[in-house]
Amino acid sequence: MIKEVLNEYKEKYNLSFENNFLGDLKRLALSLSNPNLMLSKKCIDLIYKEQFHYEKPLQVGVIGQFSSGKSSLLNLLFKKDILATGARPVSVVATYINYAKNDLVLAEFENKICELDSSFVNDQNEDIVGLKSISVYTNNEILKNVTLIDTPGLNANNKDEEFTKELFSSFDALIWLCLAESAGKLSEEKAIKSLKSHIKKICLINQKDKLNQDEQDRLKSYMQNVFSKYFEKIELISCKQASENNANSNINAFYDFLLSLNKEEIKRKNITYNLSIIKDELLSISNNINNSLDELKNKIKSYLENSKNINANYEEFNKNILNALSSMAKTIANEFVNNFKEKTAFFYTKKDSFLHKDCFSKNEYSYKTLLPDDTFLNIFYNKDLINKQFLKIKKELNEEFLNIIFNFKQPLENIILELNILKTKEINKNYKDLVKAEFYAISDDLFKALNELIINDYEKAFYKYELSLNQLFEKINIKALNNYENATKLALSFFYEKINASREFYELNSKEFKLYLPSDNEIYQRLLNDCSFYEFEELLINKKQIYKLEKEYLKELEGILNKHIKSIENRQNKIQNIAEKILNCFVKFL
Template sequence: MLILLIKANYIKETAFEAENLHRIVCILLPFVKNNIEVIIMLKDLKNHLNLYINCLHQMKDLGKATRNKPIVKKCDDLLERIEGLEFHVAVIGQFKRGKSTLLNYFIGENLLPTGVVPITSIITKVKYGTKPQARIIFEEDIKENVDIHHIDQYISEQKNPKNIKKVAEMELLFPAEILKNGLVLVDTPGIGSTYKHNTEVSYGFLSEADAAIFVISSDAPISEIEIQLLREVKKYMNKLFFIQNKTDYLSKKELEESLSFSIKVIEDAIGIEPIIYPVSAKLAFEGKIENNQEKLRNSGMILFEEALGEFLLNDRGNYLMNSYKTKLISFMDDLAENIHFKLNLLNDSIDALEEKIILFKERLKATSSMKRETMAVVEAELKEIIKIFEGELVSFRQEQSELIKKKLKKAAEDHKEIDSKELDNLLNQQLELEIEQAYETWNKQQETKIRKSYEEITSRFTDKLNETIEEINHVIYDLFKIKVVQSIEDFQLIQKDTFYFKFGDSSHLFFTPKLKDFLFLLPKQMRNKKIISDIVNRVEKEIEKNGNNLKWDYTCKIRDSKYIFESAFEQHIQSITEELVSTIEATVELKQKQDHNVAEEIQLCLERKRMLEQIKNQIVS
């Protein structure tokens, strides 16, 4: 009955194709109780979608009239999504977190390239299709079908470094059940790798997604770069799923500790306690390919799929409408700012504009040169911080090794009467406790020193960078009467502590089977002597291992903090684009013609501004 009502009241009256019928049913089904409600909700859905489509066509025309190619492209993309009732879920996270493996699991084939180095460099959208197909969309909007088994030639960093082939995005069509109802899964390049352009691609896509699957990993604690990305994601979308991948790397106890840590870090960052699904995408993919139900159950993926499926069934419709509306308003704001900018240019004199263009380009050159010099000095001084830490770490390890060995020998003497196996467990536990206590005290002192050193370095250079930014802003304000580039604030070393202790398996049998059989024939005193000797030999290894973990933690903190510091500056300056310069030069060329041309252009801008306000009123009312 529901399908018949939709056919009668919806399909024949809209521009949508009948193939979207099943998607409409899935959106409405959770909310309806009777046929009256079906008809009411159908009309409401139809009215909203038609309103958004009409507004987008008007926006697209305005974009063409103002020669604003990005707005035209955004409108085309959103029109295609609305007409297909597509719901875009971006798979986001730091590099090497297993995002592509996760998507390979969902589509049931090893299509997306995976590896131990940063792989994905291009946005890849996976949609439903009756047969597997791949299509490349180049930056000039040229589309080309390619062999689906050779897509790595276009989307991998190794075979398309820095996107030299000028690929805008990849589309994969695949007959996966999960994609049937308009779900589009989007693979994004990992952030935080040595390939900065990959990070820029991922950040640039955030505003286009309707929801996200945020992937963290069990083999490395959540980093500050991931937290920064998470905060950005929350600006654009309200629905987030969290996956902690690679659970097969940890024991049950380690996984519990890692999940607790991740939950706390994420809650501190966004103010909401997340539900994190622990999974092994690799194990799930193997289980699916091999039809191995045990692997699938052990992977943890079934629980996540159930949660995703429930969301798509019950809540997708509301999120979809809100997402379309938010994106439309964002497009309008961007276009309004562009029109305002052009009006300010048109009202200025030719001589003033030409002079400001020269000043503007000079300041950009000065900024680029200063930035390179500044960051080179910053990097050298940050390396010196780690070098000093390494020297102090060596001294600390030597001192603590001798101290802990003495404590363990004393503990063995105090408990020489207990069973050999109990003695082994007791000494291993004490070893780990002593190392934890020693490093925790020393680490607090080191963090204070390193934080102070880092902040002294960045503080000196922040002031220099802000002087240049302020000069650029003077020029921009003269041109637009707006302040485009914000000053950089003082940067601190990131707060999140990603260090945690890692020990060898303390519950191991301290003898191999044959050796155990032999030694248990010996007197207890000899067995205990072997236990004490093994634990003393273990001291230096465990102190060194955890010392290296701590060193890596500080190296990552400094690296990530430097990345944030450098990215903040680049984002401020990159907001001044080549398009802005070309628009100024085009305005000068126009003003060099007849005055009536300028007057007509001003009137056109004012008319477009009024039209844009009318379109916005339709959406927000």
């Protein structure tokens, strides 16, 4: 099966052609037809057009402003008035003048070609519906190698001028005809600049008969200074004198130019030039696509770099969390001390003397204790100051935490905005029709699905990181920041029971046991423990949990980036391979 496909491919795309310029053109058209290159029918047709153009006579355009004498000049060649002349625009369509043994005039309409008599060409009918062009055939030796194209005059009207400029691309050489009285005007130079620079051109200045010799010399000198960069030759002629067979007409400059044209040399040069434009345009398309993909690569690379360069002050944040827990514990510990109450109690001990046998003595003593319920109410309900302090601490820490998240969210929002702008620019760009839609689709499919293929990956990674940070902060909130009341209850209960336990031992043996009174530091350390201070000190300082979360996030971003870069570069390689194959097709014409 594979062998059959390969054989079919070879039969279709490995044909042999003659070893000459025309053969090279045929090989080029066939090689560019390879479906793997994804070139459009228009592009292939342009190559076939050049092939067709090569086999035709030289196409020589006659251009100038209306009433400059173009038709009069061409009539001199035929020795008869085959083209209409007049003081108003008369060449409403291009007239092609070709070689034939017998005279013939054909008119091309939208849907037909019909034969006309020569009077039709002389009639100045600008309003012939559907007329596209006129072809005149006549027996003239010069026309065996040359087809002359009489063009609508420039500056007649916008429609005629645009039509004439569209014809420029088909010319192998051209004759620019102007009038002596208007030669060298700024408007004329502007039109001349639009002519193709690589083709042979001559400037003929008509109506020299209206100037004396000094005026002719001055005009010739001026035109040489201004227009010599556009034309190989500048000559003054007189169609009027030529029609009168006046030897001073210099009409031979016109004939000599036509006879000097080397068909093979000019065709090769012009076709090679046109092919280079097509080749450059195709390479430009692939370069533009590659540049767009490079821009995409650079943007997502910059996102990772921006994320890596975020200067999140975790040490300060960790320190502030622990300081907050320590500050709360210190404040509550101080309130513990302030709420110690001195109490009096007594116990009975048996007397040891013989006289007081079975008698007991009363022992009174003082001790300090905390009443858990009263102390708790005093700290949290009777004094609003402590609650305000705790709320302030929580608010400040929450703002720091949100700032950390914001620092990482901002680059994400920026890259999403930049990628969407790039996406809009790419999918709204003007497509050049030299390649098929699937050629652009190599990159467009990525840009159109940018959210699904790229942005979503970064959003998921960020939300996963944000969730991890939220879980860490929520743990701090639940176990510490929001747990200070419960921690206080636990500490109150602990110290109350410990004080009472010490009283029991003291009352059993006051000499051996002492009454227990917690120190300020002991209360403080107990509160730190009950507020999970040491757990979070281990988590934030020793295990560096918050750093670990960021490191995991950046590692995930890097993995996503590498995946995207690989996908983009695969597309670029595909574009580059096609571009190299296209370039190889044109190698004979470089």
